[in-house]
Amino acid sequence: MTTNETKLTKKDFTSDREVRWCPGCGDYAILATVQSLLAEVGARPESTVFISGIGCSSRFPYYMDTYGIHSIHGRAPALATGLAIARPDLDVWVITGDGDGLSIGGNHLMHALRRNVNLNILLFNNEIYGLTKGQYSPTSPLGSIHKSTPMGSLDRPINPVSLALGVEATYVARSIDTDRKHLTEVLRGAYEHRGSSFVEIYQNCNIFNDGAFAAIKEPGQKEHNQIRLNAGQPITFGPEGERAVVAEADGSMSIVSTEEAGDRVVIHDPAREEPTTAFALSRLALNPTGPTPIGIFRDVARPVYDDDLRSQIEQARKDQGEGELAALLDSGNVWDVL
Amino acid sequence: MTTNETKLTKKDFTSDREVRWCPGCGDYAILATVQSLLAEVGARPESTVFISGIGCSSRFPYYMDTYGIHSIHGRAPALATGLAIARPDLDVWVITGDGDGLSIGGNHLMHALRRNVNLNILLFNNEIYGLTKGQYSPTSPLGSIHKSTPMGSLDRPINPVSLALGVEATYVARSIDTDRKHLTEVLRGAYEHRGSSFVEIYQNCNIFNDGAFAAIKEPGQKEHNQIRLNAGQPITFGPEGERAVVAEADGSMSIVSTEEAGDRVVIHDPAREEPTTAFALSRLALNPTGPTPIGIFRDVARPVYDDDLRSQIEQARKDQGEGELAALLDSGNVWDVL
Amino acid sequence: MSDTVSTTEKIQLSSAVVRFAGDSGDGMQLAGDRFTTQTAFAGNDLATLPDFPAEIRAPAGTLAGVSSFQLHFSDQDIHTPGDAPDVLVAMNPAALQKHLGALKPGGIVIVNTDAFTDRNLQKAGYESSPLEGGTLTDYQLHEVPVTSLTLRALEEPIERGDLNKKEAERCKNMTALGLVSWMYSRPVEDTESWLKSKFQSSPAIADANVTALRAGWNYGETTEAFAFTYEVKAAKLTPGRYRNITGNQALAYGLVAASVRSGLPLFYGSYPITPASDILHELAKLKNFGVSTFQAEDEIAAIGSVIGAAFGGSLAVTASSGPGIALKTEAMGLAMMTELPLVVVNVQRGGPSTGLPTKTEQSDLLQALFGRNGEAPIPVVAASSPADCFDAALEAARIALTYRTPVALLSDGYLANSAEPWRLPVIEDLPDLTETFAFATEPNLEDGTFAPYKRDEETLARPWALPGTAGMEHRIGGLEKDDGSGNISYDPTNHQAMTELRHARIARIGEQLPPLEVEDPSGAADVLVVGWGSTEGPIQAACHELRTQGRDVARVQLRHLSPIHPDLADLLGRYRVVVCPENNMGQLVMLLRAKTLVDVKPYNRVSGQPFAASELAEAIEGFGWGEQA
Amino acid sequence: MSDTVSTTEKIQLSSAVVRFAGDSGDGMQLAGDRFTTQTAFAGNDLATLPDFPAEIRAPAGTLAGVSSFQLHFSDQDIHTPGDAPDVLVAMNPAALQKHLGALKPGGIVIVNTDAFTDRNLQKAGYESSPLEGGTLTDYQLHEVPVTSLTLRALEEPIERGDLNKKEAERCKNMTALGLVSWMYSRPVEDTESWLKSKFQSSPAIADANVTALRAGWNYGETTEAFAFTYEVKAAKLTPGRYRNITGNQALAYGLVAASVRSGLPLFYGSYPITPASDILHELAKLKNFGVSTFQAEDEIAAIGSVIGAAFGGSLAVTASSGPGIALKTEAMGLAMMTELPLVVVNVQRGGPSTGLPTKTEQSDLLQALFGRNGEAPIPVVAASSPADCFDAALEAARIALTYRTPVALLSDGYLANSAEPWRLPVIEDLPDLTETFAFATEPNLEDGTFAPYKRDEETLARPWALPGTAGMEHRIGGLEKDDGSGNISYDPTNHQAMTELRHARIARIGEQLPPLEVEDPSGAADVLVVGWGSTEGPIQAACHELRTQGRDVARVQLRHLSPIHPDLADLLGRYRVVVCPENNMGQLVMLLRAKTLVDVKPYNRVSGQPFAASELAEAIEGFGWGEQA
């Protein structure tokens, strides 16, 4: 976080580049929300860097009037890690997609999260490869019929939240492109969290995968399917909060009627040290076609890789003194020729 | 699995190559166990393929008198996937290490597991890069002091079992190099499981990381720290089974005295559809320095990627008839020039 | 516009170039496709050049959003999509702005006046309308209210509520097609029936499109806006059955053909990337040929899966474009070291890095030749026209199977997306690939054991023994190995010998190639043009042009870039001047100069577009007979 | 063995080559290291060649398990670790078996007879003991019971229980060292104190080693087994302070020096791989220099992190070997496209694929030059000796910072692990890298905006503006960009222009290089030897040898492989014969022939070993004056 100087507006985070997503793309809404949030929290354009891979979503940095790198496919977390290590004074954001971040880039994402590098990683999940015109992705539901899978996809989708929790990411959340208020809160949390924040954003690709998130976006459905996680609150949902989440004896979670749940209803606590409970919650939905938790699954403070790396350098300087090149070369077995 | 013809012996699976691991390396014990197991279950050398990446562990295929590929660093699951798709008649084994499989190869491992390709993946975890002479690995405990981390490693280790469960691997188990009986049972299960089997094997590198698994290997310690998972049995451990694992109201697991646990003690059931409980169990130990579960965490039947891929081909043949090249070329808008 | 009544007269042409241009949403690619088919049916030879913006849709009306399709058709056989168009159809100001410059002086411009609103003019960067003022005086301008024409023609169905205004407007590309079809006397019946079947599900839309198509035709016929119509007679093509085919489709079919002709199941492991993805889409539809398609998590996994499948006995193929190929280079080294047959397709695009994904370039040649660690020679084969991708795929498979080696097959964005008429081959005449290999099933050493690196004298290929074969169990890998046994070997002399052997294997391929085919009609040429890949069309056209000007010029197009044909050095030595045009900065030139010490002249162009024949002719003229000579 | 009493006499030599060989467990590398230090202290010039088996320990006593260390020392300045040794110390039969062949005819063999058990003989592939029978008649054989000597010397401490037999036996390498030290009149005091400090924690072990060392020395002195001892007087080295340094250490120090001299923090992101890992280990110890070391999850992440760090203003460096470099090629293209300064080190090893990880080779040159998709030229710099790795690192950093480009720095397995005496540089004399760049902090356009691709006229470098600088916010990436603004551009002419510009930038580097340094003492040479990288030592020695035979030969060693020095074409043209020896199959040769059309003669060797000077001299003789000429 950078200190707030003169109050900035959304415009100060908007670049002069014409936005080139398809009309109706969910990316527009996310862009607007991020731009407003940064102004609101008092981030500074010069201290903010957006690093992306390749994909429709990865065009994002061009539209931000901040520093940015539109890198190569799947590698954004690696670039961001290097920058975060080198520059503790910056807010480093990673923009990735379900293909960029989970297919080719899955390993870098996983390692950045487990290292808990000081990054905010936003994964735009549209359950499709948009930029390459519509192949199924690692988050597409089983049986998805797209260009490369005319008879239906065969691999079980990845649940990005489960994956992140599996490697103990310290801030794990999920939101929806067009739910500005909810998305803002979740992103604010990510911004304020020190260490890796991971936010999965359901994003509609109206060209190649329209309506993938109808169940939790459309009026009439979303009331029944959005399980909103609120810290300290019992996890209930439905128009009248008539359904509740309870833990079974074996640790798994299930959905029952709120009265049946009684005081067994799980009270949401993102600060639990162990990711187990959050993981159990993430299992409630594989794809967002039924009741699906959104919000902050996990938010815990853990040592941050780049902070610790810099402290080791400080420690070394304390212990050995600031390095002296001449002394370094003149170490070991030396002899003089006269 | 291949049908049993003339009964073979361990020798039939032993190649003429001189084994070149350091004297005392845990890999020797694993090799011997695998060779005996294959003979015992009636596998055929000609129908068995071992594919490895690069690392000490990855030299494994050279010592098996079966088909084998010593491939490149981290990519063994990819090669194995191609072979498994092309050849349903083979038993394909993947041999990898904690660096090969979780560092450079983490993404391939993850995707092979989520696809549930018909493979048996053995990860030799010695918490070190052996072949390159001793750098810390993704499973090395936080603060490990090795060649590249003189002041201690800074990244939280991956728990391979948690990771595998995070992507819903269908067979997930853990064993110990020198515990021949236990390792045999776990590997037998992997061999019999259709789909991806993942087995983490704690393997001692006596040269660069000796004693990493003392807590669960050494007499006097192991009795206190081995939590042996047995299907259908309550999860208790300790010399007199005096300690037990129970599930808390929030779904996490904890260890209490057996009498305190009473009937709250968790009954182990690897066949649970949801990976949640297995995940909770995997969280009991980050590194095997205290009470650590070993055995089969999860064993469920799920559609197998390569089986389904072949059925789609059969289906297509049924629906469209066996492909006719002439007809294919002569399709679409054609015209005749006379 | 002539205001005197006159029946339009029909002018005979030998060839014509028409370019449709409009907004990405205007359906220009479709109009172009249909015009191409109609033209093919009319018996012309033809070549097309689609040009669409980078992957994501740019905002409507902007320059970035312009999509175009050019068709060159003739009564002669032709080799390029044509240089400057005779006719430009501009559906909006941006299209006019972007493409007017390319038009032949005095060429015909048909603009959709309805789209020339202030908003659109401004988006296109016009201060004032180009329709007024001098901008277009040097051209034959035809102002046609295409949109309103379309809407008027569809008034009834709209009133009937069969379709809404938006849907009706979308038919305007058919109106334009109808008009141009009339201009070039192209029958539209086939397009009508095509529309009916395409829109089966919604007859209203089908009818609307047909109505619009006719409206366009009738507009030409009834209004007197057009003084002339044109006709291009059928070309004298070799008799046979023809179809139009793009490079990606031809390449996919070529792989299937290789599978059929070798009897090996095709395994295709790939990760999507522009402009290679369509090969995956094409093959995914052909499962009934026993084709396995695997969309991997990345390019490394893709080639990994292919190596595994090759070990298992499949005809194993992966494809990508430059950035993805870069990721495969380590695994290509493993495939080379394990001597397994597989094909690695590179549909080249504009580089470097992410570069220009939708544009064409030939700049991955050196990557294909040398882009691996260590001494890792592999054969490199290039396709030279859209239809030739079919034969090139078969040739790549032949080499891979015969010599047990990974083969790099180079195509590019231009070949991938352009179409040309293709005379269907007779299946039996295709190479019989069953002769290229036999699986090893018997031990090959006296002591009854199997040596996986004991080679065939003639091809230097190692035996291909499949898992499942009892008694042939063996292990292969990326470490240096003892020739014969294949066991790991750190022996210095063995490493020297194996390194030389791996080079000798590739050389062997060259020694067993048919002679080079040089095109030199007069037999008197002392200037030679050497090319490879998609430059064949432009080079052929340029040479044709030069010859008609009395210049004796010869040309040779290289199918094989590695190994270089053993006769090439001699060949080059025989000419006064050797020119090598490439869509890169001189990659083949470097190779040729190094291998032959002949002062080969580079002519390089990296604009994302294929060469224009005229430009090329000029350049060759300059090298061969101008001051540069 | 002389049985007449006689005081051993001291023979003066100009130079000598000693090779210690034994089982991996015998501590030969250590003995060699110590002998090297003692020799350095004695003021000789020297060069070493360690040679250990592939990564994993092979079983004790086997040929695969043999580890050796060769030292060449002289009163002249020398350039290679020597060809055939004068003395071979063989600690077991396998060592004798493997290395006897290399020994000079009539050379001295010292064998540890205790190790010549039947079991060991058999493991080494000897039917009968080579100590009996004719095998060794052509050599001066010295049978020394090294093990029992050691144990006897340590009887007391063993009885006292200060150390056990196993520990005592481990001291036998010191016994051997003591004996050889006596033979060559090398003072052992320094080694004694070194042992004391090394084994501080366990004084018993320290004392035991010292005792063994002395026992070895005394054995030489007291027994009359050795008729002669030898002395090699100090070499006339340039005055100054010296240390022995290996290539990897020198490279690491060079990077730190570049950081100090540029004032930029060093960021080193890498993934372990033989033989590059030691650079990471070395730098990880230097955190007090503000060095950040990041062990990434793979090579792609490593270079990715380095690109990020470079964007943030660090001196960013990654290193690997061939297979890992292959994985970095896509990202190297991005670095080139974004024009960020970084250094990519390749410590080359035997290829292709996994190849021969612990052996040396120069076969990644073409990968460095051309191993990327698209037209992606980057500078390539090579180190030519262990100590030169220090200067090469500084030069790579200078180019990266001055021209804002990724730079490939080539070392190899031989340089990485061999040591030579290095005269410590005066820090102030090292290049001042602060002059190579200035961070951009002010808008560079009239309209007060910042154009990240507006270039410096002289260097063609783009401005380097760091995040954190207000008003300079900008975005970069891998898509083609408009020169100046850096905005994405699909414009054909811009792409052509940018492509040419990226080549021009590299050419510019060459134009600003100092003249080539040609070594031609007589000034009359008409034969030129061109080399690059680690072949300098052998080439230098070979030329020296030829000149002493009256052959006028000149040589030039290329520091820069890209761009090629602009004067090189002229230079090559001036000689009757040009020879280029390489530890690959002719990679530089191809480049030179293409660029100069000079018929450069390749001399290639890929045996995992550096050239032997004598072999090379013969080859050059052949090309220059033999039939081949």
Ligand SMILES: Cc1ncc(C[n+]2csc(CCOP(=O)(O)OP(=O)(O)O)c2C)c(N)n1
């Ligand atoms: C190395 C490499 N491989 C493949 C591609 C092609 N490619 C670009 S984006 C993309 C996937 C995009 O999907 P996603 O990450 O979900 O982003 P979206 O477009 O859906 O926002 C692919 C396969 C590439 N540019 N580079």
Ligand SMILES: Cc1ncc(C[n+]2csc(CCOP(=O)(O)OP(=O)(O)O)c2C)c(N)n1
């Ligand atoms: C592309 C590539 N990168 C790096 C290496 C070097 N390397 C070989 S094995 C290895 C790690 C080995 O560790 P692990 O997988 O745990 O196997 P182990 O030796 O411990 O059994 C590394 C970094 C390589 N061979 N190839």
Ligand code: SF4
């Ligand atoms: S293709 Fe889909 S994801 Fe991409 S810009 Fe268009 S709507 Fe958005």
Ligand code: SF4
């Ligand atoms: S280094 Fe370690 S892991 Fe490798 S062989 Fe030796 S003991 Fe085993």
Ligand SMILES: [Mg+2]
């Ligand atoms: Mg997506």
Ligand SMILES: [Mg+2]
């Ligand atoms: Mg390991």
